[in-house]
Amino acid sequence: MRMLRRTMLVLAFASALSSTAFAQKSFTVGTATAVPGHRADGYLEVPAGADAGTRIPVIVIYGAKPGHVLALVSGAHGTEYASIIALEKLIPAIDPSQLSGTVVLLPLVNVPSFLLKVPHVNPVDNKSMNRYYPGKSDGTQTERASFLITKEVVDRCDYLIDYHGGDLDESLRPYAYWGPTGKVEQDRISKEMVLAFGLDHIIIWRERPTDPAATRYLDNTASVHGKPSIVVEAGHAGTTETDDVSLLVNGTLSTMRALKMLPGDPHPIENPVWLEKIIDVTSDIEGIFYPLVKRGTYVSANAKLGYVTDFFGKLILEPRAPESGVVLHINAVPSLKKGDNIANIGVVAAHAP
Ligand SMILES: [Zn+2]
Numbered sequence: 001m002r003m004l005r006r007t008m009l010v011l012a013f014a015s016a017l018s019s020t021a022f023a024q025k026s027f028t029v030g031t032a033t034a035v036p037g038h039r040a041d042g043y044l045e046v047p048a049g050a051d052a053g054t055r056i057p058v059i060v061i062y063g064a065k066p067g068h069v070l071a072l073v074s075g076a077h078g079t080e081y082a083s084i085i086a087l088e089k090l091i092p093a094i095d096p097s098q099l100s101g102t103v104v105l106l107p108l109v110n111v112p113s114f115l116l117k118v119p120h121v122n123p124v125d126n127k128s129m130n131r132y133y134p135g136k137s138d139g140t141q142t143e144r145a146s147f148l149i150t151k152e153v154v155d156r157c158d159y160l161i162d163y164h165g166g167d168l169d170e171s172l173r174p175y176a177y178w179g180p181t182g183k184v185e186q187d188r189i190s191k192e193m194v195l196a197f198g199l200d201h202i203i204i205w206r207e208r209p210t211d212p213a214a215t216r217y218l219d220n221t222a223s224v225h226g227k228p229s230i231v232v233e234a235g236h237a238g239t240t241e242t243d244d245v246s247l248l249v250n251g252t253l254s255t256m257r258a259l260k261m262l263p264g265d266p267h268p269i270e271n272p273v274w275l276e277k278i279i280d281v282t283s284d285i286e287g288i289f290y291p292l293v294k295r296g297t298y299v300s301a302n303a304k305l306g307y308v309t310d311f312f313g314k315l316i317l318e319p320r321a322p323e324s325g326v327v328l329h330i331n332a333v334p335s336l337k338k339g340d341n342i343a344n345i346g347v348v349a350a351h352a353p
Helices: 002-024 081-093 111-116 141-154 184-197 218-224 242-258
Strands: 027-029 032-034 038-046 054-062 065-073 100-106 159-164 170-172 175-178 201-204 229-233 273-282 287-291 306-309 315-317 325-331 341-348
Touching: 027 054, 032 054, 038 141, 054 111, 054 141, 065 141, 081 100, 081 159, 081 242, 100 141, 141 218, 159 184, 159 218, 159 242, 175 184, 184 229, 184 242, 218 229, 273 325, 287 325
Parallel strands: 065 100, 065 159, 159 229, 175 201, 201 273
Antiparallel strands: 027 032, 032 038, 038 054, 054 100, 170 325, 175 229, 273 341, 287 306, 306 315, 325 341
């Protein structure tokens, strides 16, 4: 009798333990729930509101070993294809049995842009999906999606990488953004991440919103919440070239090694070109654009970047580089309307940070 009672008590205790352990040993984002050593697929369901609802694919890879949570997010601009394809390639490349910690992967935030081949914005509300963070639960689709990503992904992760590239109309050379915050430890880690990623041009992005209610960009939202984060860009004008995709895939794996989420050593870039300023060269006139320089070309101040004619072939504009620097991207198509971006020039920093 005594014996039996004791056995029953032990059993009850064991069952309480295992249910607690089970509750802690799954990781859910949206409809995807993964257990250690496994991957789960699902969606972030953005409910209908002022306009239609949508759903954003999410993959949770829960490592067999404990560790931090890394968020990888691509396709806010759904026609920056190289970055989307890179994350698609990472889904099977990250082996949960080798992984320490958890990867939350959003390969395509802006599904309507991808399906309808609309660059720069979400065609549902005509808003860029990387300008409205932290989002609003009662806003338009972009704002509601941003709100959900902030809550489900940014708030849950320890580190974040946001992937972009040249859009359909942008001929872009690869580069990364590093946004120092002034918090020493956070900046040390984000700098380690950006160096480990290995892109050879890095923009030092200093002037960013610091108000948590108006963080604007995804990586900045993570950053303002104390989470080391970087932005990486590769790919151009609708292409998915192996060189560009591989830079993003290998850069991610190297960064994960630097964060001790994967075994092995990272391959950090040793002497990147640090850029301290980005100059937008925009058009104040509509017409036909003819480039005279390529992405990645280094230009002197006042160098001609191209020329613009009207529809009768008459020269109407000769855009020039306002300062010396590298052509990070240049308009990839002849179409040019008033206000369009012609090129971005990155000015090399006087000192490495
Ligand atoms: Zn983008």
